[in-house]
Amino acid sequence: MGVAEYREANRANWNERVAGHWEPDAYDAPGFIADPERISSVVQFDRQYLGEVDGRLLLHLQCHFGMDTLSWARLGADVTGIDFSADAIAAAINLSEESRTPGRFVETELYDTPKALAGEQFDVVYTSVGALNWLPDIAGWGEVVAAMLNPGGTFYIREAHPVLWSLRFPNEDPNDETLIIEYPYFEVSEPLGWDTDVSYLGSASIEHTRTYEWNHGIAEIMAALTSQGLLIDLYQEHRFLDWQGQHQMVEDDDGRWRLPEHQRDLVPLAYSLRARKPG
């Protein structure tokens, strides 16, 4: 198989995840619609790194059905979200209308974003958890980020750490807490293939069960940005995740998942990175 076939498999899978993710027990789109004050928990965390977004043009790459994108709109940003899933984009437009929160959503493959939004650039380019692992080529991703930023603009990403993606998952033995490095930390051309008929949230049963993912090391991610002239001004590693990435992880009062105390300092689970395009 080639990259195009991997992408089509992933797209079919992501289209099917949308309905389940919408549910009250998942991302809770009905709750977002009902409460005009609600900001997604992801953006609640990330807003400290982007500061004031009021009036800024913000592009959200791989926006899924737009709850994070529209959370930035509720904080005053003029938002555009892109995603390659037609179902996700349709749901995002619906969420925007139903919640009366303005936003523009465009269906496009990530690497085709500069073509799909020809001539446009943004003050902020934003990406959040569970995005880069779907992309085969991190250097090409860096070109997209740089192309979409205004001179003087800011890029911010919070993502699962490549060390997390290199750990064995799932661990079949529920009593075994060993963290085992099993998959490549660095980017390799052949993806990891997975088979599952459920998503990480929601009750939807998935028919297109096969997905393909790629890991990218931290230095590769940084080089993808700096090689395009972006200046990294913040990098932090986090001991939490937004979901249960390993079976022994426990959910804390803040709704985030952490390894048990005796393992908490062993590995980073996520990171925040911010970069600026010289003005």
Ligand SMILES: C[S@@+](CC[C@H](N)C(=O)[O-])C[C@H]1O[C@@H](n2cnc3c(N)ncnc32)[C@H](O)[C@@H]1O
């Ligand atoms: C886990 S979601 C991340 C979004 C956000 N963090 C969230 O939780 O709502 C990953 C998104 O990436 C999108 N995606 C995956 N591969 C893509 C590609 N090659 N081009 C554009 N979007 C892609 C999927 O459709 C999905 O909506």
